[in-house]
Amino acid sequence: MPTRVAQVLLDSPLPQLDHLFDYAIPTSLATSVVIGCRVRVPLRMGNRRVDAFVVNIVDESSFGGTLQEIDSVISSVAVLPHGLYSLARQVADRQAGSASDVLRLAIPPRFVRAEKAFFSDEAVARRHSIRAESARSTAVAETLSRVSEKRDDLRTPFASFPDGTCRSIVVPPGSTEVDEKHVPTWALMFAAEAAVTLQRGESTICVVPAFRDIDDLLLGLAALEVGDVVVRLDSRQTGGERYAGYLRILEEHPVIVVGNRSAVYAPVHRPGLFLIWDDGDPVLQEPMAPYAHPRDVALLESKNSGARLVFAGFTVSVEVQRLVELKFASAWSAPRSAYPKVVPTDSLTNEQSRARIPSAAWAHAREQSLIGPVLVQVARAGYAPSVCCAGCRTRAVCAACSGPLATGSSSSLPSCRWCGLIAGQWRCPECDGTKLRLMSSGSERTAEELGRAFPNTRIVLSDGAHTVTRVTDTPCVVVATPGAEPLAENGYRSVVVLDGESHRSRAGLRVDEHAVRSWIAALALARADATCFLVGAGHELGATIASWRIREFAQAQLAQRRALGLPPTRRTATLTGFHADVVAALERVASLGQTRVMGPSSTGVQSRAILFFDYRDGDTITAALRASIVVAATKGTRRRTATSQPERIVRLRARLDDTELEDSP
Known part of the structure; x- marks a missing residue:
């Protein structure tokens, strides 16, 4: 029997290894090696062993030399469907990255x-029983009908929404x-549309930012039975739970996946709907x-599968608004x-607006509470x-690292927010004063003050x-901070949003x-008949x-970006690395399109440029x-000592569409 050939993708961070390698399948592994x-395969003349995924199996190789053999099979479970490999390759090419990095996330x-x-007999039988019961049950349809009678607008946003559209x-x-x-109404809307998609025999992937969003969505799905x-799929699960969930997704049955960023890669059976909150x-x-954003990954997956794609929220990002204005999304x-x-409150009198909580907001909050x-x-x-400083109002900073000082309570000593050093003997460098004054109020101080007031x-x-x-x-x-x-x-009887000027001063x-x-995320938690106050937002x-x-x-924000030629109206690549490698990369792309470059600027041996x-x-x-x-990666490694392992040098890194390019920490 002729030896067959496995085309594998190595699980390696080295960019020069980001392509398929051919390995012979030994006779002893012929039945256990599957796509x-x-x-585990040998690398570099057999001196190293690395993990790999089998992407394809062919009868013969185009390689002219002698093929090395696969060393062992880690598991015969096919965890990499062909569609997921194709998606990983697409994402990697779009981001100038490696497919193995994408698969590490997926x-x-x-x-x-x-x-x-x-794969135990008991677990397989239990899943089969659950699916058979679900197929016979009419509980989902009945519950959805009952909930729709109470809230008849649950599916209104999804009307006239054909497959393959956004x-x-x-x-x-x-x-x-x-x-x-x-x-939450949004979670119930997501759950209702996912339930309808499930009744069509199709899967839904729901991607949300935070754990509390996952809990809200699971509550909505449970309500619809x-x-x-x-x-x-999320990072709060144990490794075993996450792996078991992934194995369940690989089965040829429709599911509803709920998770954080990496859930967008879930290789579900018959994807019909992507919901991004x-x-x-x-x-x-x-x-x-x-560094691929789930929004961009979902756009690729929707195009590949013909699934519907929804971006929903209390607000609209400028990236999604761009899709709307391009007529790509309704x-x-x-x-x-x-x-x-x-x-x-900026529209109130000057006397009222000077207070941290204007009197009108204060009186209404007291009444409603x-x-x-x-x-x-x-x-x-x-x-x-x-x-x-209480004397000259100079901001107090740490003597060790120049980080900002803060206090944890009314009686505690100030400490550095960066290095944690307690500044028990602080002295002002400007006026030599030793007394401190609180410049701002955090959540704990605000709660303390409101406790005294109410x-x-x-x-x-x-x-x-x-x-x-x-x-x-x-x-x-x-009293809560944003997102908490x-x-x-x-709903709340009233919502008071404070410290607007603090947000806007960043x-x-x-x-x-x-x-x-x-602000809108907080205001959206109020009752429809509530009166809310927004402090310091500007006119x-x-x-x-x-x-x-x-x-x-969102339209106005996008128009400003378009006028300045800034993202998302143009794409960006942030290049960091050795100066010569950054310059060489910029020279390579200089004639390939209409480009603009900021930099490169250097700090020590590292340079940075934005394309x-x-x-x-x-x-x-x-x-x-x-x-x-x-x-750049093929220029070698260096050793810390004569006996140490080679230390990998990242001579050049490219981060596409980097949000940190625009925002300060």
Whole structure:
């Protein structure tokens, strides 16, 4: 019997190895090597062994030399379907990265115990029984009909939405009660459309930024009685749980996948719908190479599979608004009657607007807190995030690292927010003063002050260190930081957004976009008949939010970017590395399209340059950048000592569409 040949992709970070290698399949492994399985192969004349995925099996190789043989099979489970490999290759080419880096995000590590348990006779029989019961049951259709009677607009945003198309949805605020459980309206809308897609025999992938969003969506799916076909993929799971969930996705049965960034790669059976919630949230930006945003990955997958694609949120990102204006995506927005009344306090008298909480907002919050929950959003966590000299008002910084000083309570000593050093003997370098003054109030100090102002009212604190997800419809004041606001049963009686000037004073191109997104996320938690207050937003942003011109704001932001030639109207590549390699990469792409370069600028041995280019030149320029990266990577490694292992030097790195290019930390 002639020896067959496996074409494998090595699991290696080296860019020069980002292509398929041919290996002979030994007779002893002929039945266990299958397309998509994990194997271990020799590398560099057999001196090293590396893991690899079998991408294809052919009868003969085009390689003229003698092929090395596969060393062993890690697992015969085909964890890499062909469609996922094709997607990884597309994403890598778009991002000037490696397909193995994409697969590292998409495919969880193997856990032997979880794999054995998943394929045990008992587990297989249980899954078969659940699917058979689901096929016979009419509970999903009945529950969906019952919920739709209570909320008849659940599927309105998805009307006239054919396969293979994209839609931008601004969802209505609030929550809906289902079987005595309050579910955010957006989560119930997602769940309803996923349930309908499931009834068509198709799978749905839901990508959300935060764990609390996952919990909300799972609550909505459970309310519609489709929990048995839901697969959760997120970093809170154990490795075994995540791997078992991935194995379930590989089965040829439709599922509903709910997860964070990497869930977008899930190789589901018959993908019919991609739902991306709040794509403008910075948490969705992938921090690992090749740095592809789930929004861009979903666009590729929708094109490949013909599935519907939805970008939904309380706001619209400029990237999605660009798709709308290109007629690539249709648009649907909730009616303005669904939103609460918002009073920007910049429109009040000067006397009122000077206070951190203007008197009108204070009086209304006090009144409403007697009958139900009131939300107060503050910009920062902690007690006093910044302090200054009481004498000359110079900002107090750490003597060791020049980081900002902060205090954790009214009685604690100031400490550095960067290095943690306690500044017990601080002295002002300008006036030699030793007394400090609190410059700002964080969530803890605000909660403390409101507790004194409302002595008979329960104060609830929710921030990064103290997270609360739900509050009942009883009198209380909730102090929360952006993203940590609890959901209130029946909505908040009032919402007061503080520290608007703190949001707007930050540097970066997306400052206004992030500020509006943060404020609207809090205001959307109010009852439709509530009166809310927005403090420090400025006249222009305040008027925009008061009139709920959400899509118009995105249009204005995009128009500004277009006039300046900035993302997302043009693509960018941030190049970092040795100066000679950065310059060589820029020279390679100089004649390939209409480009603009900022830099390179150097800090020590490292240089940085930002390349701007048009979307139409994307394939050509990313291919050229990838070639430059490979050339730079072949220039060798160095050793720390004579006996140490080689230390890999990243001589050139390219980060496409880098959001940090626009925003300061």
